[in-house]
């Protein structure tokens with residue numbers, strides 16, 4: 396059994412649903428990859444790679460709230476290095492708009508909201524994971540449990556709407572980005588990051604690529620797909636490029652172990668735990684893409 400298949404039970408049939416392409420609605424698809432009992436297919440019309448059959452919306456809600464997907468403790472644990480990552484990202488966003496009202500979708504335990512508040516933004520977040528929202532609230536942050544659009548937001552508009560590693564998780568990315576567009580202030584920008592399925596890492600590692608997580612990553616966008624997604628949602632890209640992340644060396648060591656037990660052991664010998672916990676390094680494997688976009692006219 397490979398690392399990829401370890402410890403995951405196959406989903407029961409009533410928990411999965413077959414879906415058409417979320418970009419072009421085509422049902423013409425060919426098999427692309429398999430992992431953890433799920434099939435990733437490729438749309439024969441627009442080239443989007445997506446999971447089908449995939450977990451149903453109800454099953455996904457359960458996965459997040461049972462902490463099986465995007466668990467709260469993981470993101471609390473990585474918050475020191477995430478703070479640095481989000482500082483970098485907000486710096487880039489602030490080249491296009493002044494700090495005013497910010498909405499963070501998939502806000503998790505609130506690290507982005509915290510950093511944005513410190514930089515002068517009035518920030519509110521939304522996340523499906525109620526444990527993460529409770530944590531954000533305990534830090535005094537404005538965070539709402541549920542999905543976007545959220546009734547408590549009404550038709551409020553924002554100068555920035557941020558989505559860090561979010562869009563690949565949602566069942567209807569075009570629908571969400573169309574809503575994002577409607578919630579942008581004049582001159583406001585949408586920001587997102589997502590794994591880049593067209594990157595060298597993705598092509599080199601295939602189904603073993605770390606971002607292939609078919610229970611929760613429902614889509615594998617390349618840059619052409621992102622442009623297509625924007626066009627369908629009425630957004631115009633202002634910037635697109637490879638997006639790095641600050642990582643704690645301990646996490647880097649664990650991730651090496653996921654690729655290969657030999658690499659993990661070698662890294663363990665070279666990077667003792669007491670030392671690596673304190674080090675945060677900028678990592679850019681060029682396998683995540685970032686986008687800043689505004690409403691197109």
Ligand SMILES: [Zn+2]
Nearest residue numbers: 416419438441
């Ligand atoms: Zn398609």
